[in-house]
Amino acid sequence: MSSPEDLADKFGELPDEVMAELQNMLRLYNIDAEELFFKWEEYCLKMGEDIKLNMKNITAFKDDAREQFEIEMRAKSKAAQAPAARGAQRTAKNAGDVFNMLDGLTPATPRSSGPSAAKRKFERAGYETPLAERTSKLAVGSSPVGPGSVFRTPGTAATSLPFRNRTDPGKVMEVLNPYIKLPQLPLPGYEGYQSRVKCIVNVKTINFQYKPMYQQLTKASEYFDDLIDEYADTIGDEHEIPAEDFCNPCSKLPEEVVVVGRIVTDVMDSQKRSNEASLLLEASRGGGAGKRVRLDLTALKGYAFFPGMLVAFKATNPTGDKLIVNSILDPPTYFEACSSVAQLEDEVQKLSSGNLNVFIAAGPYTTDDNLDFEGLIELVDKIVETEPDVVFLSGPFIDTEHPKVKLGDFPVDMDNFSGYVLEDLFKQKITSQLNRITKSMIMLVPSTRDAVSKHVAFPQDRFQKKLLGLQPNVQLLTNPSMLAINEIQFGISTTDILFHLNMQEVKATGKKVEMNTFHRLANYVVSSSHFYPLFPAPEASQVGYTTPLDVPRLRLCEFPDNVKPDVLILPSNLPGTAKVVNDVVTVNPGFLSTKRTAGTYAFLTILPPSSVLEENGGQPAPDGLRRKVHQRARVEIRRI
Template identity: 80%
Template sequence: MSSPEDLAEKFGELPDEVMVELHNMLRIYNIDAEELFFKWEEYCLKMGEDIKLNLKNITAFKDDAREQFEIEMRAKSKSAQAPAARGAQRAAKNTGDVFNMLDGLTPATPRSSAHSAAKLKFEKAGYETPLAERTSKLAVGSSPVGPGPTFKTPGPLASVPFRNRPDPGKVMEIYNPNIEIPQLPLPGYPGYQSRVQFAALINSQNFQYKPMYQKLTTGSQVLDDRIEEYAAMIQEEHKIENDEFCNPASKLPEEVVVVGRIATDAMDSQKRSNEASLLLEASRGGGNGARVRLDLSSLKGYAFYPGMTVALRAINPTGDKLIVKSVLDPPTYFSAGSKPEAMEEELRKLSAGNFNVFIAAGPYTTDDNLDFEGLAELVDKIVEAEPDVVFLSGPFIDAEHPKVKLGDFPIDMNNFSGYVLEDLFKEKITSQLHRITKSMVILIPSTRDAVSKHVSFPQDRFQRKLLGLRPDIQLLTNPCMVSLNEIQFGISSADILFHLNMQEIKATGKGIEMNTFNRLANYVISSSNFYPLFPPPEASQVGYTTPIDLQWMRLCDFPESIKPDVLILPSKLPGAVKVVNGVVTINPGFMSTTRTAGTYAFMSIEPPTKVLQEENVSSPDDDFTLKHRIYNRARVEIRRI
């Protein structure tokens, strides 16, 4: 790639902003300064006038160059599919030249076809843009031979300008409206240091594994162990005798209990699974890993998803179809609790007022720009309100963003560290986070974060030094569970609610939760796992790939199978807050959609005064704990930014 000196030699002395744009074009199209100068002269001739090299004209030049690039890509994609018509011509066995003097230059010379292909490839390499080939594959996301006939390079979308966003500040949903929000900042607010005691409940060292380096045997063992452990919990929960458990694939004329994992044999990833595609897969110990088809006609209602571990009462008269009579309720998991002295310490810490939390999830900017106006607005509100804690989950620099895919953003060469995307993070994200000084900031990455070294789920933390983050900013794994004073928060940036919604197979009926959000969230809570779905949905279903490291999925289990007080599950689905299975479950929504600004969540939790007054705290039992009952103490609002 040409240097700034080469650009100055061709274009002359230019303002810094113009020079940055020209250098950006060199990098995007992988050309040198001379070729870019020729393209500029061609553009001037096309416009039919003498154009000055200012920022406005360079921007128009970039748009024209991108349009030409799209035309070239479409032409190449059509030519790549055209040879079928040409192949209909009948070729002679020996149409080469006498003594092969033309060295394979005639189009139908069989002897030199391989040589011609190699020569053509060599000649193309001199002028074809390597980056264009890579970006076209990224845009299509499938075919390794190049883009299809309908391919169009992602360009600016017709987004709503941030200043024209609909209903800024509007409260979309409120939970516990009877709890009053204190005046923020709290009078005499000392800062989070004296009010918040932080503790991670997941060992982050376990997440430092080598990503996407898994063995099939280890992954299958994880699935097997989950079935066996579930069977043991079901046996204890429902007091079932050992001889009642049977192999689901054997002939079972009488009703027995079978335990396994829901699977599907639907082959077309473009379509959702259905009742006819459902199978039950047994563990290797409980049924040699056999799969048997499910007959759900006897059930009044059901709700399943691939990867769901279930216990069924069923019969199998022929050995090839399991007729399900009923589904056993999943095991009961305990809610978090604390000793009375810990609750009293919590009350002392919150003497100034409620415990206040902001919760937001990426993407943080629309698809037509990298201005991060929504994040800047949110930080303005945080600086003004001074909450105790701020949860921010990724993606921050979204690998699916059109401008990030194409590298279509300027680079500050004066502060260039050699890491383009990390510099963009520091410029757009770090600079905003460093404005927050009186609140604890917690960052959770996403597998779509282009600045994360860890590309699979479960996911390790961000790298602090590379992103220029302050030491007091808490960097957590994805997923994670933390204790803030006595309150336990669980959070995952994987969009499990949307993924479950795409894969769920259900029939409404007796005992089936009708509210979609409650039903999807309960899948997570009842499985005691942040991502119980397996396999994850295809890119054709949700628009992106979710790389799962199956052998490490035990890191997604709730610690000690204890339900968190607050479960944060950001999703593409509309923002919502519900109490599900005793857990305050929050979907803050995304801060930005592809076209317009989105939503975030605000939470205000009362001190545990009533909990201490109403419970018997004088119990002599050393194991006595008080339930936190956050669902009675918290007000949550889903707000538009």
Template identity: 80%
Template sequence: MWVCCKKKRVCAGRQGSFLDSFKLANSTKLPTLRTPSTYRHHEHLAEKFGELPDEVMVELQNMLRIYNIDAEELFFKWEEYCLKMGEDIKLNLKNITAFKDDARDQFEIEMRVKSKSAQAPAARGPQRTAKNAGDVFNMLDGLTPATPRSSGPSAAKRKFEKAGYETPLAERTSKLAVGSSPVGPGPGFRTPGAVASIPFHSRPDPGKVMEVYNPSIEIPQLPLPDYPGYQSRVQFAALINPHKFQYKPMYQKLTMGSQVLDDRIEEYAAAIQDEHNIPNDLFCNPCSKLPEEVVVVGRIATDVMDSQKRSNEASLLLEASRGGGNGGRVRLDLSALKGYAFYPGMSVAFKAINPTGDKLIVKSVLDPPTYYGAGSKPEEMEEELRKLAAGNFNVFIAAGPYTTDDNLDFEGLTELVDKIVATEPDVVFLSGPFIDTEHPKVKLGDFPVDMNNFSGYVLEDLFKEKITSQLNRITKSMVLLVPSTRDAVSKHVSFPQDRFQRKLLGLQANVQLLTNPCMIALNEIQFGISSADILFHLNMQEVKATGKGIETNTFHRLASYVISSSHFYPLFPAPEASQVGYTTPIDLQWMRLCDFPRNIKPDVLILPSKLPGTVKVVNGVVTINPGFMSTTRASGTYAFMTIEPPTKILEEENVVPPPDPDFTLKHRIYNRARVEIRRI
């Protein structure tokens, strides 16, 4: 307890000599009672977190001082922690203590990465000795002989002969990961993801329905009576050309990438002109002096350089196309808007003025172009009705990861396949990652390899053992596999991404391999799907101010960005690994492959995300986030959808005399589908 009296401070209850007390009392480094600062921290934390118990508030204030951050950034870190845990977490002392431990682990990882990248070559000190001179710190896992180091071809041959074709043992890899090296992390270090997971058999509320869309539609008894299998009920058609995805990755030209970005602005300007009937003379260069209100078109950019900080209103810029403004950028003034929502890479059209040429004062935002939904001819709808004579069209939807970070047992996937085999749906959507490159055991190679069935490809053999073996149990359903850029077995490392290799993974004929992203038609119903977590990435980069005309539901707002842009990944640039925990490698010159075909909205849009699973109708599109099958430490969710045959549509649209040959009927899946988000 510190007692202050004029210029002297005496430490009450401190043991020691008077000289020690005098030194402490006059030290400039002595911590003092910063009452105004404490109150200021308390107010900022209460503004972000709400009123909290005193012990929780003290812990949060300590984190502000330790990491030298403000309350807003701490609140963002708390949101990321809640998303990572995959569950609703209360702000109590127990959870805040776990949050502090997690933040400390992440901070240690970042510091080690920075120190390694900034470390300069230093003079070597005296060499430590070890029992095995051939492998000083046992880093080669016993692959070298316990003899003095030798050189030459014979020595290399002996090492090669001694080393077996085997995966390093789990205890050895774990030892390396936890700091057996003298320059590695200390004994208190925990491997990322090494959080105690909830055992699958102890998971909370298995089978619980978390959310229902269109509960008035009844779920048919599954399997359907006399179900013949998917072959006679499902007609598959790809609406994109999958061969275009076989491009050469990591061969990106800057000129081609910049041209793609420029074309998107020009195409958006043309669409805005058609949508709002704007004459050419009203379009102006946003970077020039504009004393009168005109229309400007460009792409939202940001000048925030630190990847640890989020974009804000003051950091937003408008980048013009080369034809409409020489590719210049101008800062935005949004004070005249009652509400707004933007993200980097967003194509926008403003009514604005620029009196000085330095700042664009935005007066209003023009609505984006309207894109139409898919339709089919009456005879095609009648064919759909005949195919579904046995009952509703049933779909399962799930997204990886499929196992928690402490094991590679894939218990959630096994449980899901059990349900699929028992209910026999028509179609199953499964999106990656399957063998996740971010999984701790995959990173370390901490899994056994069956040498009796070794094909020469370790990770592909793991896929066949854990994934293919389960998929082969599904015989009466069509299985659609969508890869992820985090899939260790994918030959294509960038987004947009090519399909899996069927032969290498041993997949059977009822498995259809899709690109990432992809638009397909199952009978007359059009599905769009992408495994890139665009919803979470947009949520991290979005800059918004609630007000008139701004959607308050986060999922609805984020999904509308994708649909209104007619693009599966409208964000640019993609977030860095320090923001979302992994890298999304975007091949910019091929991003045209992410456009919706013919700018037609799909009937169903599947966007798996780290955000909680949900389903909503957005701009007439049934948009589904099934959630992840597994979080880092617990089981997750999946989606089930049942779609009624188009009986009512054909009855309502029975036109006499017959319509013209180009007449189409809207599918109206939002009226015919019931969707449930379920816990596995």
């Protein structure tokens, strides 16, 4: 171990307490003074400034060094385990190919050597797809997973629990507004959704028919630039701040001023989460030449940020190198749309026989070890039995991440082959079940992981109805989508924004920070008036799959006219739940099937707006009446 003189030679004269901390690090990590000095320089470069080596900074340096050390140890641990597994496969007796993918057709395999054996093999195989016992060695999870399970090695997939052996089928996991009485379904005299439901889609679907994978960097940068400028205008109107009072956050600001920008992070390693030290504020080109400045958040008693978040601060920047944030300005307030008295009376008439009833479910719809879609079959059985007005089904339906789909391990009906393998699989497994539903309106929303979607980027175009053989009561929606069912505004997106935000969020608990995770994450979506306010999306190494974003088209993810929906549906890998967030009924139904077992879905019932009309007393309302759906809606999260 290096002596104090070696440390002084590298770091110069230091206070005794700082020198003692450096010596502790030498002992802890078993390194010399020179290597520790290199780590200190690396830390200074990462922070983007020349930092004095005092007790405050040495503490942050120690935390960073410990985190780096843990990452290195995990990497070494994986490297130490991997060679043994690979070596066993290479040295296995009579193994002629990796993972036995050629099934013994190589010359090194004795049982298939010679023309006759190869001939028998090809005659037996024909056009059959890879066998389950071979492909399971390569299988990876289809459901979104956390970082810990992404690196599972081949052959370690856990077996799924048979659907018939699932735990607590039908159990109600959570209830929102339990004081609302649950209706008896089917409703008496219910003949179908046609007389009770009127649907209007509030997005221009033609705008979603763009060419994906054709992004221009200039268009992407203009999008972010415009977002910051528009947010500055909105904040100015909200807090009555003149435009000339907004300052460039990257310039020297000795006095407290108001600055606006976008939160970004300089963490480059996908395995490393953003932290307080990695946050920067990016200004627009008009407001700060597009530059970035590091944030000092020590004066805040609590905060919660994520990359891509638009913010307005009261702050100072004495040196021009670091923005010292003193307070955060509240985001703009968006209001829910209102309805006229006549419109609400018309809805009461439509729902004279009972509540508006909605089923909500999200894919995947089958576990990783099969394509039987038992969860979907069970859900359709319940829908046929109870006859709700509307059914929301969101993708993925045929999941590109499902092991059997990735490897083509499913039979093909050559007698009814249309030329489209995956679309035929959809018709066989999904369409056949949806055709059983005749008295409910079905809303299908695609996912970027849907194998039958011609559109690979988010925001995403609709499915092709004719190609999938869907019946007239199926309404195809874009991803995301806003629509009105009667007078109730619904918003839905299948991109798992809640899980992604949870992975990228940087927060410190405090007075103004919401403690409930789901409420806080959902409020990011509602308060930003955007279905996907996060940027960039997490990498596959973080969440188990990629989320391709077409940045210039993210305008399509904004709430129309910045009006909040009454019901917001955000399917997520997080546990299913329902909460009232900023007066919006926010529902995460969970996934109908997880990787190994059955999952959850949601049931929503909404009272007719009679109470809203009674409170108004029949008086005319020029500006319309608030629908107060969050007071009229009961949501149950149920196990399938």
